[in-house]
Amino acid sequence: MEKVVLIFKDYLRKRGLKFTPEREVVLREVFSLHKHFDAEQLYQNLYKRKKKISRASVYRTLPLLVRAGLITETLRCQGRTSYEHIFGHGHHDHMLCIGCGKVIEFRSEKIEKLQKEICRKYGFKPVEHRLGIKGYCRECQKKIKMKKKLPLDREK
Amino acid sequence: MEKVVLIFKDYLRKRGLKFTPEREVVLREVFSLHKHFDAEQLYQNLYKRKKKISRASVYRTLPLLVRAGLITETLRCQGRTSYEHIFGHGHHDHMLCIGCGKVIEFRSEKIEKLQKEICRKYGFKPVEHRLGIKGYCRECQKKIKMKKKLPLDREK
């Protein structure tokens, strides 16, 4: 944990930016969470905990953490940009359950390798990639089977 | 092309929705394009061509096309929801160049298969998946090499 603080400080120093209390609080909150989050959730968490940091600062800090290589954007769920920390966590891909919203993380060396191969073939230099599979998790499949028929998709 | 019209009509009829001139115009425009697009671009195209369809109708029609299985959302670039048509085009994945914005489409049977395997392992029933690789295309790599140093990432 102290390591990420050092990395962030270093990132900031190198470009003449400042390590402020607000930024530190955001950083620590991010790394105390162990799942995906978005700016608003983070803000709410801090707010409840009486750390009154403005939304603006949260929105301004997250991109810095991305550039510092500490967090990354993930699948967009319903319009909000969501993030997860990446440091010491390594790359992985996601399955997102349409039924309950659950996120399953996985990693496949084979897929990683194939991707690199394909990039090479196209002369493409990959920087980041993201694989997301939407579908239904085990539990939600059961729930669905219990209903006689799937409703028509007439909901909004 | 007439085939997609039939599919859409069928989709609409089955759920008591109407095949209106506006919907037809949007549908035809979508299928006359051969690249990714977003709601605003579509609206602008139609507007220039004197087909005055309201933004609201465009926004209301696109989700119908998605549900009809004719188009699909793609990578989100800069905040807008972007789509591509899928009919007769088949599934494929994307490389997105950070330098010039170019989109390279590719498809790997091996990756598709591995994904299915992984889903099976997790008891996950996939509905849709999306693999996006961000990086630099051949041309942009050359451009970058020509500069002595990469600029610090201090831009917004």
Place this chain on the structure above:
DNA sequence: CTTGTTGCAAACTGTTTGCATATTG
């Protein structure tokens, strides 16, 4: 003490919605 940062509120952007009117099946 200079430069970057904060918080606030206002501005923006993409998208959705309520409603009166018009159109489809």
Place this chain on the structure above:
DNA sequence: CAATATGCAAACAGTTTGCAACAAG
């Protein structure tokens, strides 16, 4: 003619920004 669609403008949600006061290096 009943039910759905349209266009408009207003409403929304998430995010960004201008600015005056403030704080880090």
